[in-house]
Amino acid sequence: MSVLKKQITxxxxxxxxxxxxxxxxxxxxxLAEIKRIEVDERIELDDARVLATLDKMSKQRRDSISQYDSADRTDLADIExxxxEVIKTFLPQPLSDxxxxxxxxxxxxxxGATGMQDMGKLMAELKPKVQGRADMGMVSKLVKESLTG
Known part of the structure; x- marks a missing residue:
């Protein structure tokens, strides 16, 4: 069992x-989401995969919050x-800009990335380093700026 999964338990x-x-x-x-993935894929999740799951769940919550806020459903936004906040307690400390x-x-x-054609290779290298510690959308935007810069 992964260390992160034990911590959540x-x-x-x-x-x-x-x-x-x-x-x-x-x-x-x-824990239900972690178990669902383990059963569906018949694997035991490692820390990196648990972290990716937590990151996905937090992104879903942020999306829901913005949708509920725009629909004036503050009651539902507050739940999200x-x-x-609970999900964030299991994520590592966010990276600064x-x-x-x-x-x-x-x-x-x-x-050795030189242009936009290398973005996929660059993101593949960055993702394990920043997963769960930074918004991947923001990282992608910063990578584009760096490559076109």
């Missing part, structure tokens, strides 16, 4: 003991915000 037990219903519900959603730029410059240097 322990957090579920703590939430049960503390009778934190909302936190417990969100943690159960996380609380779920997002400077750290992201540094990672992009290092990836360009090591891969």
């Amino acid at each position: 322990e957090a579920m037990k703590e939430a049960m003991r503390a009778k934190e219903k909302e936190r417990l519900g969100t943690i159960r959603l996380i 915000r609380r779920e997002l 400077e750290e992201i730029q540094k990672a992009i410059q290092e990836a360009i240097a090591t891969s």
Whole structure:
């Protein structure tokens, strides 16, 4: 079992003991999603895959929040915000803008990327380094700017 999955399971037990219903519900959603992937693909998820799952779940929550806010459904947006806060507790510390730029410059240097035709190769190199620690959409935008810059 991955270290991150054990950490989430322990957090579920703590939430049960503390009778934190909302936190417990969100943690159960996380574990259910991990279990669904494991059953569907017949594999045991490693930390990188659990991290990618958490990243995807947080992106889904951010998208829902913006949609609910635009529809004036603050009640539903607040639920999504609380779920997002719980999910964030299991994600590593986010990278600063400077750290992201540094990672992009290092990836360009090591891969020898020269233009937009190398973007896929560059993103493939960056993704494992920044997954769960930065919004991949923002990273993609910064990579485009660096390559066309």
